[in-house]
Amino acid sequence: MAKASITFEDINITVSAPAGTRIIEISEKVGSGITYGCREGDCGTCIMKVTDGWNNLTEPSVLEDKVLRENMAGKHNRLACQAQVLSGKISVKPV
Amino acid sequence: MSKVPQLIKDGQVQAVALSERVHWIGALDPTLRTFDIILKTANGTSYNAYAVRGSEGVAIIDTVKENFAGDFFARLETVARYDEIKVIVLNHLEPDHTGALPELMRRAPQAQLYISQKAQSMLKALLKQDEFEFTPVMTGDQVTLGDRSLEFFHTPYLHWPDTQCTYLPEERILFSGDVFGCHFCDLRLFNDEVGDFRFSFEYYYAHIMRPFKEHVNRALDLIEPLLPISQIAPAHGPLLRDQPQRYVHRYRELSRAVQQSETGEGPKTLLIFYISSYGNTRRMAEAIYEGAMTVNNVRVSLFDLEGGEIAPFVDLIEGADGLLFGTPTINGDAVKPVWDLLSSLAVVNLKTKLGGVFGSYGWSGEAVKMVEDRLRGLKLRVPIPGLRVKLIPTEEEIRNCREFGLELARELTGVRQSRVIDMADLA
Ligand SMILES: Cc1cc2nc3c(=O)[nH]c(=O)nc-3n(C[C@H](O)[C@H](O)[C@H](O)COP(=O)(O)O)c2cc1C
Ligand code: FES
Ligand SMILES: [Fe+2]
Ligand SMILES: [Fe+2]
Numbered sequence: 001m002a003k004a005s006i007t008f009e010d011i012n013i014t015v016s017a018p019a020g021t022r023i024i025e026i027s028e029k030v031g032s033g034i035t036y037g038c039r040e041g042d043c044g045t046c047i048m049k050v051t052d053g054w055n056n057l058t059e060p061s062v063l064e065d066k067v068l069r070e071n072m073a074g075k076h077n078r079l080a081c082q083a084q085v086l087s088g089k090i091s092v093k094p095v
Numbered sequence: 096m097s098k099v100p101q102l103i104k105d106g107q108v109q110a111v112a113l114s115e116r117v118h119w120i121g122a123l124d125p126t127l128r129t130f131d132i133i134l135k136t137a138n139g140t141s142y143n144a145y146a147v148r149g150s151e152g153v154a155i156i157d158t159v160k161e162n163f164a165g166d167f168f169a170r171l172e173t174v175a176r177y178d179e180i181k182v183i184v185l186n187h188l189e190p191d192h193t194g195a196l197p198e199l200m201r202r203a204p205q206a207q208l209y210i211s212q213k214a215q216s217m218l219k220a221l222l223k224q225d226e227f228e229f230t231p232v233m234t235g236d237q238v239t240l241g242d243r244s245l246e247f248f249h250t251p252y253l254h255w256p257d258t259q260c261t262y263l264p265e266e267r268i269l270f271s272g273d274v275f276g277c278h279f280c281d282l283r284l285f286n287d288e289v290g291d292f293r294f295s296f297e298y299y300y301a302h303i304m305r306p307f308k309e310h311v312n313r314a315l316d317l318i319e320p321l322l323p324i325s326q327i328a329p330a331h332g333p334l335l336r337d338q339p340q341r342y343v344h345r346y347r348e349l350s351r352a353v354q355q356s357e358t359g360e361g362p363k364t365l366l367i368f369y370i371s372s373y374g375n376t377r378r379m380a381e382a383i384y385e386g387a388m389t390v391n392n393v394r395v396s397l398f399d400l401e402g403g404e405i406a407p408f409v410d411l412i413e414g415a416d417g418l419l420f421g422t423p424t425i426n427g428d429a430v431k432p433v434w435d436l437l438s439s440l441a442v443v444n445l446k447t448k449l450g451g452v453f454g455s456y457g458w459s460g461e462a463v464k465m466v467e468d469r470l471r472g473l474k475l476r477v478p479i480p481g482l483r484v485k486l487i488p489t490e491e492e493i494r495n496c497r498e499f500g501l502e503l504a505r506e507l508t509g510v511r512q513s514r515v516i517d518m519a520d521l522a
Contacts, residue, residue, distance in 0.1 A: 005515075011478065017518035028471055029521040031478025031506075033447040042216075044256075070215055072233075094447065 004056055004085035008032035009093040019087055023048070023057075023080040033094040034080045044071035046080040053090035057083045102282050110170045111284055113326055113334065114266055116148045116243060120155075120170035122163035125280045130191075133441075134302050137295075139280035142167075142191055143330050145270060146174050147263060149240020152181030155206070156245075156261055156270045157330055161194030168195070168202075177203045182238055184209045184245060186272030187258045188217045192330055197222060209238060211249055214257035232259070234317060250274065250314035252307045260318065267325040273303060274314065275342050276329035287337035295332065296342070300349055305442050311350040318343060352414060362394040363507040365449075366411060367500075369421030370400040370432050375455030375487055376421045382493045383419065383453060383482075386500030393504040400432040405439045412440060417449035417507045418475065419500075422462045424454065429462035437469055450475035451503050453482040453496070460485070478506055 002019040006026060010033045015026050024046065027034045037045030044067050050057065057078065060068065064082045077095065100111045102123070110118040125139035142159035144167055153175040159167040180203040185193060188210070200206070208229040210218055215231055232238075234249040248260040253274050261270040277299035281289035304311055327335040327342060335342050367384055371377035380397060387395040398408070412418060420437075422429040450470035452463045463481035470477050482499045484492045 011476075012513040014513065014515045015518055015521070016515070021518065026518060026521070028477075030516065031449075031476040033476050035446050035474040035476075070213055072212060 002087045004087050004090060006085055006090040006092065007052075008034075009051060009091055017085055020084050022082070022084050023092065026085075027080060027092075032092075034092070035094070036081055039081050041067060041079055041082045044068075044073075044079070047071060047073050047077050047095050048080045048092050049074075049095050050076050050078050050083075051091045051093060053088055056086050056088040056090045058086060100282075100284055100288075102284075107173075108166050108169045110146065110174045113145070113268065113328060113336070117263065117266060117268060117328075118146045118170075118174045119284065119328075119334065120144050120146050120167060120174065122159045122166040122170075123280050123282060124160070124163060127278075127280075130278055134278060134299070136278040136280075140278035140331050141280050141284075143276075143328065143332075143334070144192070144195075145328055146171060147240065147243055147245070148175065149243030151239070151241030153179045154182035154184060154238075154240055154243075154245055155180055155199065155203075156184045156328075157186055157192045157272070158195035158199055160191045164195035164198055168198070178205065180206045181240065182207055182209060182245065184247075184261050184270070185214065185218075186261055186270060186330065187255060188214050188221055189255060189273075190221070192272075193221060200227070207238075209245075209247070211247070211251070211257050211259040213251055214259075217255075217257050248314070248317045250310070250317065252310040253314055254303045254307060260314070262321060267321070267323065269318065269321060269324050269327050269339075271318075271327055271329045273330050274311075275327050275335060275346065276331035277333070279332040281333065284334055285337070286333040286335045289333045292333055296345075297349075299332070300346070302442060304346070305349075306444050308350040308352070308444060311346055315343065315347050315350070319347075362392045363416040363504075364414065365393055365395045365417040365419070365504055365507060366415045367395065367397045367419045367421070368400050368408070368433075368436065369398075369453075370423070370430055371421070371455075372423060372425070375484065376423045376453070378488050378493065379453050379455060379482070379484055379496045380421045382488070382496035383421075383500035383503075386497030387504035389501055390504035390508060392508055395500075395504065400436065405436055408436055409439055409443060412445075413443040415448065417451070417503060418445075418470075419451040419453065419503065420466050420470070422452070422454045422466060424456040424460050424462035427459060427461050429454075429466050433462075433466060437466070437473070440473060446474045448475050449503065449507055450477045451479055451481065451499070452477075453484075453499065455484045455486060455488070457486060479503060 007014040037043040121143040145156040147154045232247040246262045277295040279292040279295040327339040369380035
C-alpha cells in the first residue's frame with residue numbers, strides 16, 4: 001500500500017503512514033501541538049499550516065472549505081481532522 | 096436629589112440615555128441566581144441592549160434573553176419606531192443577547208443584520224430557519240447611520256468564537272458585548288451610581304474570560320488605541336462611563352500573567368501531581384521527579400493531591416508548561432481527586448501544554464490510559480505513552496521512571512533530535 005511521510009515540524013518527528021490516514025490519527029499519538037475540538041470538521045480548532053506537500057493530501061471538501069473561510073484561514077491552512085495523507089512528503093505545524 | 100435613572104415611569108418601562116442619541120433599552124433580571132450553570136449571581140444580572148440614532152436611521156445593538164423581550168420592546172418603543180431601524184448588530188449570539196432577535200426581525204423586517212464572520216453558522220443553528228439575510232463583518236468594517244456610524248472590531252473567543260465589539264466613533268462609545276461585563280443587577284445602571292460591583296467584575300472575568308487570556312490580549316490591542324473612550328457599554332452589569340479606561344487596564348493586568356509565561360525566557364515549569372494508597376504510585380512519582388530534575392532549565396515540583404486544594408493547583412497549572420499525573424487504578428478507574436482536579440480546569444487554557452501520566456496497578460491498570468485520553472481531550476499534547484507499574488516498582492522500573500521524567504523534561508526544553516517513526520509502531 002502507498003505510504004506518505006509526514007513531518008510535524010513543531011516536534012521534529014516524521015511518521016510514515018498508509019495512504020488514507022487522517023492527520024488527527026497521527027498527530028495526537030506523537031504529541032504534536034495541533035489541537036482538536038469537534039473532530040469532525042466543524043469547529044476549526046484543528047486548523048494547521050501545511051508548509052510542504054499540499055498536493056500530497058486529499059483535497060478539502062466543500063464543507064472544509066467553508067469552515068476554513070469562516071475562520072479566515074490562510075491559503076496554506078487545512079483542518080487536521082479532515083485532511084488525509086496520500087503519498088510523498090508532507091510537512092505541517094500548528095498555527 | 097435622587098440619581099436613580101427612571102427605568103419605570105407611570106408604570107411604563109423607560110429607556111435610559113447614555114447620550115442624546117444613545118439609549119439603554121435592556122432589561123433587569125434581579126432574581127436570577129445561577130447563570131450558564133457555571134456562575135453564581137448573588138443579585139441577579141442585566142441584559143444590556145442599546146439603540147443608537149443617526150440622521151439616517153436607528154441601530155439596535157444586541158437584544159435580551161427571550162423572557163425579557165417585553166421590557167426590551169417596550170423600552171425600544173420609547174425611543175424609536177420599528178420602521179426607523181436600519182441596522183441590528185449582534186455582538187454575541189448567546190441566547191441571553193439574542194432571545195428577542197427573531198421577534199425584532201419580524202417587527203423590523205427592513206433592518207440589516209450585522210454579525211461577525213465567525214457567527215454565520217451559529218446564527219443558522221440559533222434561528223432554525225434557512226432563509227434570512229445578514230452581513231458578516233470584520234475589523235475595520237463600518238456601517239453608517241448618517242451623522243453616526245458603527246465600526247466593528249473582531250474580538251473572537253471573548254467568550255465564544257463569534258464575539259465582536261462595536262464602536263460609535265462620533266461619541267467614543269464602545270459596545271463591548273460580554274467583554275467588561277459582569278452579573279450585577281442595579282437599577283442605577285451607571286458605574287458611578289451603582290453599588291460595589293468590584294467582586295462581580297473580577298468574578299466574571301475569572302470564570303468567563305480567563306480561559307481566553309491570549310484572545311483578551313489580542314482584543315485589547317484593538318481596543319486600547321481607541322482610548323480615551325467616553326463610555327463602555329457592556330452587555331451585562333453597570334455601564335462604565337466613569338473612568339472607562341480603568342476597566343481596560345484591569346483586563347490587561349488580569350491577562351498579563353499568561354503573556355509573560357508564554358514569552359518568558361525563564362526556566363520551564365513542570366508540575367508532578369500524584370496520589371497513592373500504599374506508596375507505589377508515590378515511589379514512581381519521586382523517581383520521575385528525580386529524573387526530571389537532572390535536566391537544566393526545568394523547574395520541577397512534586398505535589399501529593401491528598402495534601403492540596405484544587406483552587407491553588409488550578410492557578411499553578413495555568414502558569415505551568417508541563418503537567419504529569421500519577422494515579423493508581425482503583426475499581427477500574429483513576430481516583431476521584433485526580434478527576435476532581437481534571438474537571439476543574441475549564442477556567443484555564445491548557446492548549447499545547449505538555450502532559451504525561453503514570454501509575455501503579457494490580458491487575459488491569461485502566462487508570463493511566465483513561466487519564467491520558469482526558470489530557471488529550473483537554474488539548475494537552477501527550478508525546479510519551481503513559482508509564483504503568485504492576486504493584487511495587489522494581490529497581491529497573493524505578494530506573495524507567497527516572498528515564499520517563501528525564502525524557503518529559505527534555506521535551507519541555509525543546510532540545511529534541513529529529514526522529515522518524517512508522518505509524519505501525521505508535522501505541
Ligand atoms: C460559558 C459557556 C461556554 C461554552 N463553551 C462551549 C464550548 O467550548 N464548545 C461548545 O461547543 N459549546 C460551548 N458552549 C455552548 C453551549 O454548549 C450551547 O449553548 C448549548 O446549546 C447549551 O445547551 P443547554 O441549553 O442544554 O445548556 C458554551 C456555552 C457557555 C454558556
Ligand atoms: S477538530 Fe473541529 S474542525 Fe477539526
Ligand atoms: Fe456570553
Ligand atoms: Fe452574556
